[in-house]
Amino acid sequence: MAFKRHKIAVIGAGHTGSTVALMAAQKELGDVVLVDIPDLSNPTKGKALDLLQTSPVQQFNSRITGTSNYEDIQDAAMVIITAGVARKPGMSRDDLVATNAKIMRSVSEQVKRYAPESTVLVLSNPVDAMTYVCYKTTGFPKNRVIGQSGVLDTARFNAFVSEELDISVEDISGFVLGGHGDDMVPLVRYSYAGGIPLDKIIPSDRLEAIVERTRKGGGEIVGLLGNGSAYYAPAAALVEMAEAIIKDKKRILPSIAYLEGEYGYQNIYLGVPTVLGGNGIESVIELPLTVDEQKALDHSADSVKSVIEICERQM
Numbered sequence: 001m002a003f004k005r006h007k008i009a010v011i012g013a014g015h016t017g018s019t020v021a022l023m024a025a026q027k028e029l030g031d032v033v034l035v036d037i038p039d040l041s042n043p044t045k046g047k048a049l050d051l052l053q054t055s056p057v058q059q060f061n062s063r064i065t066g067t068s069n070y071e072d073i074q075d076a077a078m079v080i081i082t083a084g085v086a087r088k089p090g091m092s093r094d095d096l097v098a099t100n101a102k103i104m105r106s107v108s109e110q111v112k113r114y115a116p117e118s119t120v121l122v123l124s125n126p127v128d129a130m131t132y133v134c135y136k137t138t139g140f141p142k143n144r145v146i147g148q149s150g151v152l153d154t155a156r157f158n159a160f161v162s163e164e165l166d167i168s169v170e171d172i173s174g175f176v177l178g179g180h181g182d183d184m185v186p187l188v189r190y191s192y193a194g195g196i197p198l199d200k201i202i203p204s205d206r207l208e209a210i211v212e213r214t215r216k217g218g219g220e221i222v223g224l225l226g227n228g229s230a231y232y233a234p235a236a237a238l239v240e241m242a243e244a245i246i247k248d249k250k251r252i253l254p255s256i257a258y259l260e261g262e263y264g265y266q267n268i269y270l271g272v273p274t275v276l277g278g279n280g281i282e283s284v285i286e287l288p289l290t291v292d293e294q295k296a297l298d299h300s301a302d303s304v305k306s307v308i309e310i311c312e313r314q315m
């Protein structure tokens with residue numbers, strides 16, 4: 001049997017979608033099909049053509065095409081959903097729920113129809129609830145519907161620690177649990193620099209400031225950009241998850257996973273440590289939490305549940 005490149009569909013060709021297309025192609029993870037809603041002109045085709053023309057310079061062989069026709073995602077192995085509106089200064093991610101849940105349902109119906117065997121990564125906010133909507137709409141097994149938050153939140157935490165200590169990002173491994181909101185739970189107790197627990201080398205007030213800045217990391221960028229939200233680091237996070245799955249790497253990465261009893265929760269999508277490989281989420285890793293850590297996680301899960309309830313009333 002001939003070997004073929006994977007097809008990766010990226011739905012939503014805005015800031016994050018087009019950046020994902022470029023980063024995935026640069027890594028030659030597969031041929032990328034960028035999809036967005038039809039327009040009088042054809043910006044999605046135009047973006048894809050521009051992106052493709054970086055390939056001779058950067059020496060990658062992945063193809064990138066643009067379309068507004070879902071038939072073009074037929075049999076994609078992976079679908080990355082970035083479609084939806086982004087928040088503006090003064091808004092929370094949850095303020096996007098009504099608009100983005102509608103978009104997520106219509107996109108997920110197309111994914112179910114044209115790429116029924118795909119593994120889906122969801123980015124659109126509020127992402128824990130949007131991943132739930134995608135799961136319920138596609139009816140795909142839970143291991144194949146996965147949300148992105150923790151890779152990005154951990155990257156922010158690691159970047160701040162690297163700046164604080166003036167040491168390489170390569171040696172820092174932070175750990176963030178919970179929903180992708182300001183009440184997410186960065187767990188200092190499970191965070192290290194070169195194997196050394198962070199609380200041994202960073203004073204507690206500085207560490208608390210880093211935790212707080214991580215929680216509000218998305219909002220900091222929304223405030224600075226003025227008209228939209230972060231996209232380079234979110235795209236890099238999606239591509240790291242996609243690579244772990246496409247190459248069956250079995251990496252331990254945080255994912256937004258459907259929980260059926262893990263950490264004490266049922267029927268919810270929430271950020272937890274997972275093993276990501278060829279079968280998507282191959283397992284959820286449960287860790288012992290202190291009473292205070294569990295309380296913080298419960299608080300975050302309650303916020304996610306209330307947004308999921310809003311979505312369920314619309315479904």
Ligand SMILES: NC(=O)C1=CN([C@@H]2O[C@H](COP(=O)(O)OP(=O)(O)OC[C@H]3O[C@@H](n4cnc5c(N)ncnc54)[C@H](O)[C@@H]3O)[C@@H](O)[C@H]2O)C=CC1
Nearest residue numbers: 012013014015016036037083084085086123124125127234
């Ligand atoms: N989970 C996370 O960590 C992060 C989530 N986000 C979220 O990702 C989403 C996208 O952000 P950006 O790319 O910056 O926004 P953007 O506005 O640049 O791009 C969104 C694109 O989605 C398209 N779109 C809207 N409805 C569609 C539909 N029915 N079918 C196909 N495409 C459709 C729009 O035309 C637009 O091109 C937002 O909801 C944002 O809040 C962004 C960064 C991080």
Ligand SMILES: O=C([O-])CC(=O)C(=O)O
Nearest residue numbers: 087093125218219229230
């Ligand atoms: O903050 C936002 O609206 C976008 C996002 O989720 C992030 O950058 O973490």
